[in-house]
Amino acid sequence: MKKNLNYKKSKLLKIAFALLVAILFTSCNATKSVIASGEASDKLSVKQVIKQHQKNNADFNTMQARVRIDLIQGENEQGYTFGFRMEKDQVIWLNAPLGLARMMITPEKVRFYNKSDNTYFDGDYKLLSDFVGVDLDFTKVQNILLGQAIYDLKDGPHQVSVSGNSYALSPKDQNALIELFYLINPSHFKMDSLQLQQLQKKRMLQVDYASYQKVNKQVLPQNIRIIAVDDTNEVTIAMEFKSVALNDAVRFPFNIPSGYKEIIIK
Known part of the structure; x- marks a missing residue:
């Protein structure tokens, strides 16, 4: 079953809305906002900027939280x-x-089901990649959620300058098809912003980090704003992480109910 890109995006938004139905309560460790001083x-x-950024990657085994999500597309907004x-x-x-709805992402697969319309998806990262306009994998998704660079900074030489009160980090030799920039915070060396553009395809991904929080001595994003543009289509996702807890015992139950209709993307 073939679907065009606009259909894929509207379908994913529908699924996302179903996933974000209500609150799952979790335990809450002591947290405090990080002031960028x-x-x-x-x-x-x-080299020093890259070293500090990599050194400050959050170190934990498990994480759980309540996350407030606001999805904005055109005049439509839901949270x-x-x-x-x-x-x-x-x-x-x-x-x-x-x-009622559940999603599980692993390095190999993206899987979810939605009981509101008895559908499920069991496939690769193409759906998410089409949604944001950038080729994604598990590491990139995880790094965005943790305020880390999405590509390995050891892959090729980089250059740095001061922009405002951030370190502007970019590859020395920008890819002809992709322009990539990171803004690194001078306090905790996590990202202030990620900006990735594919000019020929009129695609852009920007991730801004308005604030961070400290949980068990780990610095984690508190407010993230993701803007994905594909030609004239723009989607904004605002995320606020609340009640974050680290290293508690957690489970990841996931079973697609029988009789559900598979969503196939070609």
């Missing part, structure tokens, strides 16, 4: 709070109450 210096080398669990490098799991 550092000052960017042009004396810091590109919900839903449950979030992660086992770092292994699983990202979303859940609506009573198992």
Whole structure:
């Protein structure tokens, strides 16, 4: 069954809305907002900026939270709070109450089901990649959620300059098809912003981090704003992480109910 890109996006939005039906309560560890008090210096080398960014990647085994999501497309806006669990490098799991809808992302697959229309998807990252206009995999999705660079900064030389009060980091040799820029915070060396453009395809992905929070000595994003543009289509996703808890025992139950209709993307 063939579907055009606009249909794919509207279908994914529908599924996302179903996933974000209500609140999953989780335990809450002590958290506090991180105040960015550092000052960017042009004396810091590109190697030092990269080293600090990689050093400050959050170190934990599991994470769970309540996440407020606002989805904006044109004049349409909807917001919900839903449950979030992660086992770092292994699983990202979303859940609506009573198992009405559920999503599980692993390095190999993207899977979800929706009881409101008895449908399910069991496939690769093409659906998410088409949605944001950038080729995604598990590591890129996880890094966006954790405020880390989506590509390995050791792959090729980079350059750095001071922009406002951030370190502007970019590859020395930009890909002819993709332009990539990171803005790194001088206080905790997590991302202030990610900007990725595919000019020929009129695609753009921008991820802004308005604030961070400290949980068990780990610095994690608190407010993330994702803007995805594909030609004239634009989708904005605003995320607020609440009640974040690290290293608790968590489960990732996922079973697609029998009799559901598969969503096939070609």
